[in-house]
Amino acid sequence: MKKFMFVNRRAPYGTIYALESLEVVLIAATFDQDCSLVFLDDGVYQLAKGQDTKAIGVKNFSPTWRALDDYDINKLYVERESLEARGLSEDDLVVPVEVMSAAQIGELMASQDVVLSF
Amino acid sequence: MKFSLLVSEGPYTHQAADTAWQFANAAIAKGHEVKRVFFYHDGVYNATKLTEPPQDDRHVVNRWSKLAADHQVDLVVCVAAALRRGIKDEVLAAGFRISGLGQLVDAGIKSERLVTFGD
Numbered sequence: 001m002k003k004f005m006f007v008n009r010r011a012p013y014g015t016i017y018a019l020e021s022l023e024v025v026l027i028a029a030t031f032d033q034d035c036s037l038v039f040l041d042d043g044v045y046q047l048a049k050g051q052d053t054k055a056i057g058v059k060n061f062s063p064t065w066r067a068l069d070d071y072d073i074n075k076l077y078v079e080r081e082s083l084e085a086r087g088l089s090e091d092d093l094v095v096p097v098e099v100m101s102a103a104q105i106g107e108l109m110a111s112q113d114v115v116l117s118f
Numbered sequence: 119m120k121f122s123l124l125v126s127e128g129p130y131t132h133q134a135a136d137t138a139w140q141f142a143n144a145a146i147a148k149g150h151e152v153k154r155v156f157f158y159h160d161g162v163y164n165a166t167k168l169t170e171p172p173q174d175d176r177h178v179v180n181r182w183s184k185l186a187a188d189h190q191v192d193l194v195v196c197v198a199a200a201l202r203r204g205i206k207d208e209v210l211a212a213g214f215r216i217s218g219l220g221q222l223v224d225a226g227i228k229s230e231r232l233v234t235f236g237d
Contacts, residue, residue, distance in 0.1 A: 002227055020159055027219040114226040117234060
């Protein structure tokens with residue numbers, strides 16, 4: 001088993017990276033690997049509550065985050081600095097996460113076998 | 119060392135495809151193995167044989183095909199990303215195949231390094 005870390009750095013809409021990252025996570029989960037997800041920079045908005053995409057005509061995929069637990073993916077880390085810089089707190093997020101400093105996330109990243117950044 | 123690469127940007131707009139190709143060649147020249155190149159996001163546009171750059175420009179797609187032919191590199195295009203963008207079997211250049219995201223995860227498991235080229 002390898003340690004896979006998915007690093008989500010971009011806002012959920014505007015580009016397709018966030019959605020296509022989630023698609024990789026769901027596939028990786030079926031390979032029985034040790035998967036974790038990190039959210040930093042504008043990537044923290046991916047987990048924000050109250051997403052409504054009707055006006056831009058794209059699919060709101062944020063409900064999928066709540067399904068990750070069913071895939072045995074429950075290591076979700078959010079960078080504290082990125083949250084704070086955007087005026088967000090843990091209560092603003094759709095799923096339970098572990099909030100960590102950039103330094104702690106850096107250490108965690110260094111211990112991975114595969115890091116995929118989207 | 120056994121490498122696999124992930125290319126997540128299209129050719130010509132972005133340098134990722136050029137750098138990935140150069141990395142693959144440099145690694146092979148040093149005696150390493152490049153097992154697979156996986157094309158995702160707009161990276162799937164690296165695979166279309168309809169590509170026709172001006173004569174004085176490099177041909178990104180044909181370079182990949184040659185790499186595959188010369189060094190048995192497995193060029194895999196993500197099916198979901200490809201279909202979204204109109205890349206289907208009938209437009210695939212030589213050496214490319216369309217398959218699922220499982221091939222990316224498999225590359226991560228079976229290679230010693232998975233190196234991403236993107237934005």
